[in-house]
Amino acid sequence: MSIEELKQVDKEGMLALYDISQVINSIQEPEELFNRVMDLVISTTKAERGLLMIKEQPLGELAVKVARNFQHRPIENPDEISQTIINQVLESGEGTLTSDARTDPRFSGSESVLLYNILSIICVPLKKQDQIIGLIYVDSRTTKNVFTERDKVFLAAFANMAAISIENAKLQARLRQENLILKEEISRQYRFENIVGQSPKFLVALSVVEKVIESSVPVLIQGDSGTGKELVAKAIHYNGPRKEKNFVAQYCGALPETLLESELFGYKKGAFTGALSNKMGLFEMADGGTFFLDEIGDISPAIQAKLLRVLQDGEMRRVGDTQSIKVNVRVISATNRDLVQEVKSGRFREDLFYRLNVVTINLPNLRDRQSDIPLLCRHFLQTAAAAQAKGIDQIENKALAVLMDYSWPGNIRELENVISYAVVMAKGQTIRLDDLPEQIKTVKSEPAATISGQTMREMEKNLIIATLKDCQGNRRQTADQLGISLRTLQYKLKELKRDDAVSEG
Incomplete structure (x- = not known):
């Protein structure tokens, strides 16, 4: 008008x-x-x-x-x-x-x-x-x-x-509908059936995760870099009663104290030069939901004191403010440090440690989850191949043997990167030894040699049998879990049956 x-x-x-x-x-x-x-x-x-x-x-x-x-x-x-x-x-x-x-x-x-x-x-x-x-x-x-x-x-x-x-x-x-769809997709992504791993040490950690989901107690996740600490934190959040609220994550390592304080707690207008307006902190954004604090062992004594107040009293103050703000947040923290030793040395508050350490989840290194490597490789292969629109669906035994023999100092994160690299390099439908990065290929190992006392053939057999047992004999579900077609599974079962008959003969 x-x-x-x-x-x-x-x-x-x-x-x-x-x-x-x-x-x-x-x-x-x-x-x-x-x-x-x-x-x-x-x-x-x-x-x-x-x-x-x-x-x-x-x-x-x-x-x-x-x-x-x-x-x-x-x-x-x-x-x-x-x-x-x-x-x-x-x-x-x-x-x-x-x-x-x-x-x-x-x-x-x-x-x-x-x-x-x-x-x-x-x-x-x-x-x-x-x-x-x-x-x-x-x-x-x-x-x-x-x-x-x-x-x-x-x-x-x-x-x-x-x-x-x-x-x-x-x-x-x-926007609400798109947000709902996005939350549903995220929830599906972090469902327990989508967490890959069957090794004994990993299953112990996963059993603790299942027990803490329905509660709101603080959880401390311990493990080296790349072991999947944030994945576990998200699984706890998106499978629990707080899944409709925000999951907020903050990396605490190598950040200046003043910057980290402003990020965690926000600040009041005029609190310092450049504070031109009020800023909401991450704790406020996580209200009703979950706050994941990665590398909690790196925070300063001053931040430790403010964090302790949040855990004890459920309230916080913005930088430069005198008014307290109530927050209802589940805190999940993670570290690759030995916090017990940090407490003994005086670098970490003992009272805060006990507040954070109500339940501890210890994640094993990938080298201690050797039987999970084939499963993880297949999972990352499917993801990377789909992302790059390439029809790659298998890894040759020689390449898998090298991947099994590698020590993986970067743990799962490094394995994911290696598989993504191999998908880029691969031609055809199979990742071969030549497609792996040089630092992986230079590891001295015999492709057909035994690994932890088993040949690749034996490892494949044990993996199929274990998965079939977990799926209560359901072959289609077993094939899905292994990332292979039902026809391929049936063929491999016939091979295993024939091998057993030969060995018995």
């Missing part, structure tokens, strides 16, 4: 528009907003009936979202309206008013006007910039001259505000 048209709205109309804007701008659900807009239109214009129509994608066809009468009840036959006026508004992009459609030469020949005995009508477009996104239509079938030019101007101004509110509500609804 132009400024000139807006000037035509009188003082009473402007006040009404202000009151209406306060109402509709507070509504975020599209359906609720549609109903509220229509009720306000009908009560303001004294119309008998009102309809709100929105163009729906992809075809841009008008769909009736609300059809109500002056009693705020649904209209039984919302299609009994003047299609001629609707088409005119869509074509011109301007609002239309008629005091008596039956005698108005523009509409007197309209079949719908005569058939449904429609007298007074106003129809105005809902616009997003210059694009029509819908219409507001009101009429009366009992009285002529119900609407005036003032009503048309007022309704056009109202439609401008309503269009903005409707677009905002639709955007908010779309």
